Amino acid sequence: MSTTATNFPSGIKPGEFSSETIPSSELSQKSVLNILNNKCYNSLQHLKQAHAIILRTDHFQDHYVSGTLVKCYANPHFNNFTLALKVFDNIPRPNVFVCNILLKGSLEHEEPHKALSCYHKMVLLNSRPNMFTYPPLFKACAMTGCVKEGVQFHAHVVKLGLSEDGHIKSAGIQMYASFGLVGEARKMLDEGGGSDVVCWNAMIGGYLKFGEVEAASELFGCMPVKNVRSWNTMISGLARCGMVESARALFNEMGKKDEVSWSAIVDGYIKQGCYKEALAVFHEMQREKVKPRQYILPSLLTVCANLGCLDQGRWIHLYVERNSFHVEAMLGTALVDMYAKCGSLDMAREVFENMEVKEVSTWNAMIGGLSIHGQAEEAIEVFTKMQGESIKPNGITFVGVLNACAHAGMVEKGLAILDSMKEVYGIEPEMEHFGCVVDLFGRAGLIEEAEKFIDSMSMQPNAAIWGALLNACRVHGNVELGEKVGWILLDMEPQNSGRYALLSNIYAKAGRWDDVTRVRKLMKERGIKTIPGSSVIDMKGRVHEFKMGDGSHPQMKEIYLMLERMMEKLRVEGYSPNTSTVMFDIEEEEKETALERHSEKIALAFGLLETEPGTTLRIVKNLRVCEDCHSAFKLVSQIYGRDIIMRDRVRYHHFRNGMCSCKDFW
DNA sequence: TTAGGGTTAG
Structure with missing residues (x-):
């Protein structure tokens, strides 16, 4: 074997070894392998040196050595798969081991097509595939949607008598399921004799992916062995199929739960829009001292944002800080969004300013947050700054900016921005912008x-x-x-x-x-039911919900007493109920009572009752606030000297000293 | 002689 300079890895010249290197001619196969396995895992430089040694000694001819060398180069840690491929191309008759290494490497480097071409090469070179060959191949087919090839590989598996191998089977089942060929997956499960728990789980997952709940449940019911993952697969699958209550029943039934079980059920609730339930499970997790995985935190923050649960959101923020979680763009964006939507713009700003890596969505969250609070100038300022940092706005950015202008009555500015969308930024305005x-x-x-x-x-x-x-x-x-x-x-x-x-x-x-x-x-x-108005107030981490005319709260008696006193005070100050928007044509007095029982007023009375004077009250309403409640809130802020932050379905109202931040314009 | 599987995923 020649050791010309061209065969040496780039940056390494023949003879350039570190001082501790033994003269290459004396190195045995065993020592070369030792160097590769022990010294080359972290440093590409070391690996290249070892590579040079190998080329100088004829060890490259040794399949064991060249295979190990390729394995080291294919380490995802180096993020340089091309090098591995280059070395591979220099191996005259690569054996099955090194081919398998490349198959696996192709997946790890997210180049599944390369796995297919590598298999092709294997066949051409007469390198007989073994049981390690097929799992990555099936995965590659699933990733690329190569159905024909997948079926072919399956045929090869059968021909080679590898159908009983559990690793191959589970990968094959998953592949077929990803194609939507659930029947084929099932055939694979049943072929070649017995299967193990991993294969059953994969099959259940496959059924549930396509909504075949009954088939999945049946299999789950008759599985000879179940493990935590079997339960988790069922729970997350059912939740994904919209059957969150069935998922919950299984969750309650299962013995030892792991963090995936908890996360799956929280996630299931969130996806169904059952935010309160999701938060309740999160509380349960905290009680049971189960650590939430980092990935569900943004989802939970979205829940807090939707419900207006500032205390819970803050808790998650603290949790992130205490556990030194890295606040990457997604988590940071979720925090900005949560603080803004929970009415704490200052905190939203603080998190935003401290984020190292911001994505477009991060800027959008800040702009959108300022916009719902009616701070149009600031929103536009952030919009300008964003471009100063070379971040290209997208369609959502403009929804935020235009909304800001709308809420602040900045007509001219808004129209100018609309014009600029296409002319300056090349973004075609869509329906939402016209809205x-x-x-x-x-x-x-x-x-x-x-x-x-x-x-x-x-x-x-x-x-x-x-x-x-x-x-x-x-x-x-x-x-x-x-x-x-x-x-x-x-x-x-x-x-x-x-x-x-x-x-x-x-x-x-x-x-x-x-x-x-x-x-x-x-x-x-037409059988249309009205959505009942409901308001929530977040107090000491607990969410209290009130519906119109609601009597279900345990403190209802005191709350209604407080409400009556509050309304009396308002009347003394000259408040007269604005009954024009009540839907029924009823006697004036009755209308007044109906108004008094609007959920936001009940929540407000409860807030006044339960908090120290001077505490800011935060209320979230599911519909738009009515005009009467709006004027009542203004007066309460003055008479009781309270800041009230109310979020309705569309925007924020900050009440202070008898005025509202929306300037009665909503 | 080297190597390997399934559940959450915004």
Whole structure:
């Protein structure tokens, strides 16, 4: 074997060895292998030196040595698979071991196509595949969607008499399942005699991936051996199929749970939108001292953001700090989003400023957060700064910026930004951006302009566009147009209860009670149920939820007493209930009572009752806040000297000294 | 003589 310079690894010249190296001619195969296995794991430089030694001694001819050398180069740690391939190409007749190493390496370096071509080479070179060959190959097929090849490889497995190997079987089952060929996967499970628990689990996972719950349950029921992963596969699979309650039942039934079991059930609840349940399980985890895995923390933060649970969100933040978790972009973004949505803009800012790596989504979260708090100038400032740091805004960025302008009544600025989207940033505005613009005009009372804008749009307006216009009609009391738009929307979205409510409110405000009745009758005919208003208040880490006229809270008596006292105080200060938006045509006094029992007022009374004077109250409502509650909250902030931060379905209201940050413009 | 499997994944 020649040892010309061209055969040496780059950067290493023949004869350039470290001082401790023994003269190469004296190195035995065993010592070379020792060097490779013990010294070359961390340093590419060491590996290249060893490589040079190998070339100088004829050990490269030795399959054991060249194989080990390729294995070292293929170590994902070096992130340089090309080198491994290069060395491989210099091996005259590579044996099955080194081929298998490359198959595995192709997957580890996320180049599954290379695994297929490597197998091809193997066949050409007459290197007989063995049981280590097929699992990575099946995986490669699954990753690349190469069905034909996968079936072929399966045939080879059968021909070579390897069908009983558990590793091959489980990989094959997974491959077929990833193709959606659940029947083929099952055939593989049943072929070649017995299977083991890993294969059963893979099959169950495969069934559940395609919603075949019954088949999965049956298999699960008759498995001779089950382990934690079997349970976890069922739980996460059921949750993914939307059967979170069945998942929960299994979760309760299983013996020893691991962190994956807990995470799977939390995740399942989150995916179903059962945020309170997810948080309850998280509390249980804390009680049982189970450490949440880092990956569910962003999901949990999203839950806190949705529910407005600042205390819980803070707890997670502390948890991250205490455990020195690295705050990477996703976790940091989730923290920014949570703080902003829970009304703590200062903290959102702090986390944002301290993040080392920010992604577009991070900037979007900050901009969106400022926007829902009505801080348009700041949102635009962040938007400008983002570009200073060479981050390219995306469509979502513009939703945030345009929303900021809409909420702050900055019409001109908003329109200029819309124009810049395509001209400056090359982003084609989409429906959601047009929706923001309609909102921009509508909130500012420029209803004609909003209509004109809709007419000029290049696409058919969707329900969100009409919805923005309808809301503008409600705020600015434009009954005529509101009526027209309202009926368009009822046609477009007959199932959306909110649309009925809005139209009915518009009629009610105009005193057109016959029309109110007409809308309500239609709703009844179509079987549409209203979403009950509900408000939550987060207190000492516990979430208290109140629904309209709700009597289920254990302290309800005291709360209603407090509510009565509060309303009395308000009346003394000159508050008179704004009954125009109550949906029913009922006697004035009854209307007043209905208003008094709005969930946000109950939550407010509870907050006043339960906290020290001066404490900021944070309330989250699932629908838009009504006008009456809005004015009541303003007065309470003045009379009781409290800051109240309320989030409704769309934006924030900071009440202080009788004023609201939205400037009554929402 | 070297090497290997399935559950969560925003």
